[in-house]
Amino acid sequence: MVLLVTMTLAAIWTVMGRSLLKATIGLAVTSAVLSIIIFRLGSPLAAVFELSVCTGLITVVFVSTISLTKPLTHKDITEMSRKRHKRFIYLPVILALTAFLIIRSGAPKGLIMSMGESVHNVAEVLWDMRQLDMFGQVILIIAGALGVVVLFAEGKNGAK
Amino acid sequence: MMPSLLILIPLFVIMAINLPKHTGRRLAFYLALTLFAAQMVLAVFHQKFFVTSEAAGIDRFFRVDLSIDYLGVAALVCMGLVSMSSLFVSRYMPLDEPERFKFTNLLVIMSIGMCGIVMARDIFSLYVFLEITAITSFILIAFKKDIYGLEGAFKYLMLSAIATIFMLLSIAAILLVSKDTSFVSISEALKTSAGQPVIIAAIAVFLCGLFIKGGIFPFHGWLPDAYASSPAPVSVLLAGIVTKVAGVYTIIRVTMLFGSTAALNNVLLSLGALSVLVGAFAALGQDNFKRMLAYSSISQVGYIVLGIGAGTPLGIFAAIFHFFNHAMFKSLLFVNGAALEKETGTVSMSKMGGLSQAMPVTGWTSVVGMLSAAGIPPLAGFWSKLLIIVALWQAGRYAYAGIAVFAGVVTLGYLLTMQRKVFFGKLAAGMDGVKEAGFGIVMPSIILASIVVLTGLLFPFLLQSFAIPIKEMLTH
Amino acid sequence: MAPSNPSELLYIFGSFTILLLVAGFYCLVVTRSFLRAVIAIELLIKAVTLFFIAVGYITGKPALTQALVITVIVVEVVVVVIAGGIAISVFRKNDSLDITLLNKMKG
Numbered sequence: 182m183v184l185l186v187t188m189t190l191a192a193i194w195t196v197m198g199r200s201l202l203k204a205t206i207g208l209a210v211t212s213a214v215l216s217i218i219i220f221r222l223g224s225p226l227a228a229v230f231e232l233s234v235c236t237g238l239i240t241v242v243f244v245s246t247i248s249l250t251k252p253l254t255h256k257d258i259t260e261m262s263r264k265r266h267k268r269f270i271y272l273p274v275i276l277a278l279t280a281f282l283i284i285r286s287g288a289p290k291g292l293i294m295s296m297g298e299s300v301h302n303v304a305e306v307l308w309d310m311r312q313l314d315m316f317g318q319v320i321l322i323i324a325g326a327l328g329v330v331v332l333f334a335e336g337k338n339g340a341k
Numbered sequence: 342m343m344p345s346l347l348i349l350i351p352l353f354v355i356m357a358i359n360l361p362k363h364t365g366r367r368l369a370f371y372l373a374l375t376l377f378a379a380q381m382v383l384a385v386f387h388q389k390f391f392v393t394s395e396a397a398g399i400d401r402f403f404r405v406d407l408s409i410d411y412l413g414v415a416a417l418v419c420m421g422l423v424s425m426s427s428l429f430v431s432r433y434m435p436l437d438e439p440e441r442f443k444f445t446n447l448l449v450i451m452s453i454g455m456c457g458i459v460m461a462r463d464i465f466s467l468y469v470f471l472e473i474t475a476i477t478s479f480i481l482i483a484f485k486k487d488i489y490g491l492e493g494a495f496k497y498l499m500l501s502a503i504a505t506i507f508m509l510l511s512i513a514a515i516l517l518v519s520k521d522t523s524f525v526s527i528s529e530a531l532k533t534s535a536g537q538p539v540i541i542a543a544i545a546v547f548l549c550g551l552f553i554k555g556g557i558f559p560f561h562g563w564l565p566d567a568y569a570s571s572p573a574p575v576s577v578l579l580a581g582i583v584t585k586v587a588g589v590y591t592i593i594r595v596t597m598l599f600g601s602t603a604a605l606n607n608v609l610l611s612l613g614a615l616s617v618l619v620g621a622f623a624a625l626g627q628d629n630f631k632r633m634l635a636y637s638s639i640s641q642v643g644y645i646v647l648g649i650g651a652g653t654p655l656g657i658f659a660a661i662f663h664f665f666n667h668a669m670f671k672s673l674l675f676v677n678g679a680a681l682e683k684e685t686g687t688v689s690m691s692k693m694g695g696l697s698q699a700m701p702v703t704g705w706t707s708v709v710g711m712l713s714a715a716g717i718p719p720l721a722g723f724w725s726k727l728l729i730i731v732a733l734w735q736a737g738r739y740a741y742a743g744i745a746v747f748a749g750v751v752t753l754g755y756l757l758t759m760q761r762k763v764f765f766g767k768l769a770a771g772m773d774g775v776k777e778a779g780f781g782i783v784m785p786s787i788i789l790a791s792i793v794v795l796t797g798l799l800f801p802f803l804l805q806s807f808a809i810p811i812k813e814m815l816t817h
Numbered sequence: 818m819a820p821s822n823p824s825e826l827l828y829i830f831g832s833f834t835i836l837l838l839v840a841g842f843y844c845l846v847v848t849r850s851f852l853r854a855v856i857a858i859e860l861l862i863k864a865v866t867l868f869f870i871a872v873g874y875i876t877g878k879p880a881l882t883q884a885l886v887i888t889v890i891v892v893e894v895v896v897v898v899i900a901g902g903i904a905i906s907v908f909r910k911n912d913s914l915d916i917t918l919l920n921k922m923k924g
Contacts, residue, residue, distance in 0.1 A: 185833045188867075192837050192860055196844040204856050215863055219886075222874040227883040227890075231866065234890050239859065239897050246901040247852065250908035272843050279839050283832040307884045310521075313407070314884070316348065317457065317469035318891045323355070324450050324473060325895035328480040331443055332902030465885055472892045479899055488910045494903055495851070502858045502896065503845075506838075509865045509889065513872045513882075517827070521881055 184221070188214040189276075196272060205243045212236040345407060347383065347417070347456045351376060351449045359446065369445045373428055376449065380456070381421035384414050407460040415661055416459045416582075416590050419668040422792070423581035424452055426672050426785035430679045431574035433782040444484065444574065451477040451578070455586045464515070464598075465522040467591065468508055471554065474587055475501045478579065482571040489570035496563040500553050507550030514543035524598055531599060544599050548608070551595065555588015557646060558616040561639050565623075568635035569688075573679035576631060580638050581672035585664055589645050593660065601652050609650030614744045616643030621751040625758070630678050630688045633759060634671065637714065640752065641667045644729055647745060651732040659728030666713060666721045666796065673710040673789035677703050680782050681763065690762045697764040700777045704764045706786040711760055713793045715753040721796035830871035837864035851907065855900045862893050 191214055195207030212235035220228035308315060354376050358369040409417070431444050454477060457470030479501075483494035512522060518540060519530035531540070549560070556564035564584070568576050596605065620640025627633035645667070648660030680703045682688050685696070697704040713722035726749060733742040777783065841861035848854050866886055873882025 182829070185829070189833060189836055189840075192840050192863075195856065195860060196840050201850065201852055204853060208856050208859055211860065211863060215867060218867065219870050222870050223879045224870050224873060224883045224886070227866075227870060227886040230887050230890050234894055235859075235863070238894060242894075242897055242901055243852070243856070246904055249905050250852075272840065275839060275843060276836055279836060280832070283835060307880045311466075311884050311888075313457075313461070313463070313466045314469050314888045317466065317473060318888060320352070320450060320453055320473050321469075321476065321891060321895050324447070324476050324480070325898055327443065327446055327450065328476065328895075328899045328902060331447075331480055331484060332486070332899070332906055465888070469888060469892070472896075476895055476899060479903070483903055483906065486906050486910070488907070491903055491907050491910065495907070498896070498900060498903065499845075499854065499858075502861075505892075505896075506858075506861045506865055509862075510834075510838075510868060512885075513865065513869045516869075516872050516878070516882065517876060521878075522885070 184214060184218050188218065193272065193276070201247055202244070205240060205247070208243070209236045209240045212239075347380060347460065348407075348453050350379070351453045351456070355446060355449055358442075369442055370428065370432060373445050373449055374425055377421040377424045377428075377452070380452070381418050384409065384417035384421070407457075408462055409460055412590070412593065412661060413459045415665050416586055417456065419665055420452060420455055420459075420582050420586065422789070423578060423668055423672045424448060426581070426676055426789060427574045427577045429781050429785045430577055430676055433779060434573050434679065434683060440484075444481070447477050447481055447484075448578070451481070451583070455582065458586055459590065462525075463523040464512055464527060467594075468505075468512065471508075471587055471591070472505065474583060475554075478567075478583055481575045481578070482567055484575060485572050487570075489566075490572070493563070493567040493570035497567045500560065500563045504550040504553035507546045507553070511543040511547035511550070514539055514546075528598055528600075544605075545608075547595065548592070548605075551588055551591050552612065554584070555592065555642055555646075556584050556639055557588065557612055557642060558619050558639070559612075561616065561619070564639055565632050565635040568638065569629055569631040573675070573682055576634075577672050577675045577679065580634065580675050581668045584638065585642065585645075585668060589642055589649075589660075589664060592646065593649055593657065596649055603652075606650045606652045609646050610738060610741050613643045613646030613650055614741055616640065616646065617744065617748040618643075618751075621748045621755065624755045625751065627755075628689050628691050630681065630690050630759070630763070631675075633690070633755065634674055634678065637752070637755070638667075638671055640748065641671065641714070644726065644745065644748075647741060648729040648732060650741075651729070651736045651738065653732050653736050655728065655735065656732035659725055659732050663722075663725035663729060666725045666793070669789055669793050669796070670710040670713040670722060673706060673786060673793065674714070676782060676786050676789065677707040677710065680786070683782070684777075690759060693763045695765065700764075702777060702783050703786065706790040707764070708760065709790040709793055711756040713797070715756050716749050717753075719797045719800075721793050721800065724797060724800045826871070826875050830868065830875075834864050834868040834871070837861075837867065851904050855897060855904070858900075859893070859897065862889065865889070 188211055191207060191211040195204050195211055198204035198207050212231060216228045216232040216236065219231055354372055358372055427448065428445070431441055431448075451474055454470045454473030458467060458474060461467040461470060475497075479494045479498050482497060483490050515527060515530075516522065518533075518537075520526040553560040568579055571579060592609075596609075599605065617640050620636045620638070620643060624633045624636035624640065627636060641663070645660045645663050648656045648663060650656070651659075678688070680700065681693065681696070684700065685693055687693070709720065713720040716723045716726040718724075726745070730742045730745050733739075733745060838861060841857050841864060844857035844860065845854055848857065866889060869882050869886050869889070870879075873879045
C-alpha cells in the first residue's frame with residue numbers, strides 16, 4: 182500500500198519535473214518502485230524485466246536522445262517553466278478530485294471473477310502456450326532495427 | 342499448418358533478401374512480388390492446402406493459434422493485391438536503390454503483421470500484431486524524413502499509443518473474468534458475465550482503441566495528415582489496407598466475439614454515420630489531392646461501420662464487400678495520385694487541369710475508381726453501398742439509411758469535382774510537358790480498375806459463393 | 818496487511834491505476850515538448866502494467882500476466898526507440914522539439 186502511494190508520488194514528480202532530465206529520472210524511479218510492487222505481487226520474472234528494461238534501457242535511450250537533441254535555449258526554458266507552473270498546478274487538484282470520486286463510488290460489486298485453476302509453476306512453461314507472441318516479439322525487434330536504420334541514418338537532408 | 346506459413350514465409354523472405362549481399366537486393370522486388378501473389382493464392386485455396394492433422398510438419402515445432410475463415414480470405418486477398426500495387430509504385434517513385442530495399446523489407450514485415458491480425462484467434466496476439474503493423478507504419482510514413490512525413494508519423498504515433506493503452510486496459514479487465522486471452526475462452530466467459538459494468542466498460546474502451554486505429558470519427562485526427570504526408574507507395578498501402586485491416590477488420594472480429602448487442606450497434610451506427618458525413622463534407626473543400634482522398638477514406642470506412650452496425654448477416658456481408666471494394670478503388674485512386682504527383686510534380690488540384698489528353702490511362706482508370714467510390718452501377722461500389730443501405734433499411738434503421746444515401750450524393754459531388762479539375766477541361770498552365778506515367782505504374786492502375794469492373798459485373802455470382810458461407814459463419 | 822478480499826484488492830489497484838492514468842493523460846495533453854509526451858506515454862503504459870499484474874495476482878494467474886507484461890515491455894521499448902528516432906529527425910529539421918510548431922498541415 183505504501184509502495185503504491187510512493188509510485189503515485191514518483192509519477193507526479195515525473196509529470197511536474199522542471200527539466201527533461203528530471204522527468205526522465207522521475208520515470209526511472211517510478212519504474213523501480215513499480216518493479217518492487219510487481220515482485221511483491223508474485224511475478225518475479227516480470228519484475229526483473231521491468232527493472233532492467235524500463236529503469237535501465239529506456240532511461241538510457243531517453244538520455245541519449247536528449248543529448249542528441251539539444252533542448253531549448255535558457256531563455257525559453259525559464260519562460261516555459263514559469264508558464265508550466267501555472268499549467269501543472271492543476272495536476273494535484275485533478276488527482277485529488279479523481280481520488281475523491283473513486284472513494285465516493287465505492288468498490289465494484291458483484292463481479293464474478295474466474296480464478297485460475299492450476300497455477301503454472303514458472304512463466305517458462307507458459308511460453309509454450311504463447312509462442313505466437315514470441316514470434317511477434319522477434320518480428321517487432323526486427324522492425325525496430327529497421328526503423329533505427331531508416332530514421333537514424335544521416336541521409337541526404339532535404340536535398341529534394 | 343498452412344496459416345502459420347503465411348507468417349513464416351515472409352520471415353524467410355526477409356532473411357533471404359537481407360543475407361546475401363548483392364543478389365538479395367536485386368531479387369528483393371521480385372521475391373516480394375511472388376510472396377504477395379503466393380499469399381493470395383494460398384488464401385483463396387486454403388482449404389485444399391490445409392493439412393488438418395495436428396502433428397503435421399511445422400505444427401509440431403510451432404504451435405500457434407491461427408486460423409483462416411472467409412472473412413480472413415477477403416482480407417488476405419486485398420492485402421496481396423494492394424501490397425503488390427504498392428511495390429510497383431515504389432519502384433516508380435524517385436527512390437534510390439538502398440531506400441527501395443529498406444522499403445521492401447518494411448513492407449514484408451508489415452504484411453507479417455497484417456497476416457497475423459487476420460489470422461489471430463487470441464485477443465492479445467491480435468494486439469501484438471497490431472503493434473507490429475503500427476510500428477512499421479510509423480517508419481514508413483516518416484520514410485522520407487521530410488517535415489510533413491515526420492509530422493504525420495508523430496501524430497499517428499501519439500494516437501496509436503493511446504489506442505494501445507485503451508486496448509491493453511481492456512484486455513486486463515477481460516482477464517478478470519476469462520480463463521485466458523483466446524477468443525474461445527473470452528466468448529465463454531462473456532456468456533455469464535456480459536452485463537457487468539466493468540466488462541461493459543472494458544468492451545467500450547477496447548472499441549475506442551480500435552476506432553482510433555481505424556480512423557473513425559471522432560478519432561480520425563491523424564488520418565488526413567498521415568495519408569497526405571506519406572510517400573506515394575505508403576499512401577497506397579495505408580489507404581488500401583492498413584487502416585482497414587487494423588481498424589475495421591478488427592471491429593468485425595470483435596463484434597463477432599463480444600456479441601452484437603443493441604447498445605453496441607447503436608454506437609457503431611452513430612459513429613459510422615458521423616464519419617460518413619464528416620469525411621464527405623471535409624473532402625469537398627480540399628485542394629490537396631491526397632488529403633481529399635484521405636477524408637474520402639474516413640467517409641467510406643464510416644460506410645463499412647454502418648454495415649456492421651446494422652447487425653444483420655446481410656449488413657456484415659455488405660460491410661466485408663465494401664471493405665474489399667474500398668481496398669480496390671481507393672488504392673486505384675492513390676496509385677493514380679502517385680502517377681499525377683510524379684508527372685506533374687504537384688498534388689494541388691487547382692494547379693492541374695485538362696490532363697486527360699496527356700495521361701489517358703490514368704484518366705480513365707481514375708474515372709473507374711471514382712465511379713465505384715460514388716456508387717454508380719454497374720461498378721462494384723454500387724453493389725456494396727446498395728447492400729449496406731438495404732441492410733440498414735431491413736434492420737429498421739431508416740434514418741441511417743437516409744444518411745447513407747445522402748452522403749453518397751456528396752461523395753459523387755466531390756469526386757466529380759476532382760475529375761473535372763484534374764482531368765477534363767483545358768490544359769492548365771505549366772502542364773505542357775506532362776506525359777503518361779510509365780508502364781510500372783500504369784499496370785497496377787489497369788489491374789485494379791479491371792478488378793473493380795469485374796467485381797461489379799460478376800456480383801451475382803459472388804453473392805452466392807461468398808454470402809452463404811459468411812451467413813453460416815455468423816449465425817452459429 | 819492488505820485486505821484479502823479480491824473485490825477490495827481490485828478496487829485498490831484499480832483506483833491507483835486510474836490515478837496514474839489521469840496523471841499520464843494530463844501530462845500528455847499539457848506538454849509542449851515531444852520528449853515529455855513520450856514520457857507521458859511511458860507513464861501510461863506503466864499504469865497499464867500495474868493493472869495487468871494486479872489482475873494476475875487477484876485472479877491467481879500470475880504466470881499468464883507475466884508473459885503478457887513481458888511482451889508489452891518489448892513493445893514499449895520498440896515504440897520508445899522509434900519515437901526517439903522521429904524526435905531526432907524532427908530536431909534535425911526544425912532545430913527544436915516544440916510540438917506547437919508541428920502544425921504545418923492545414924485542413
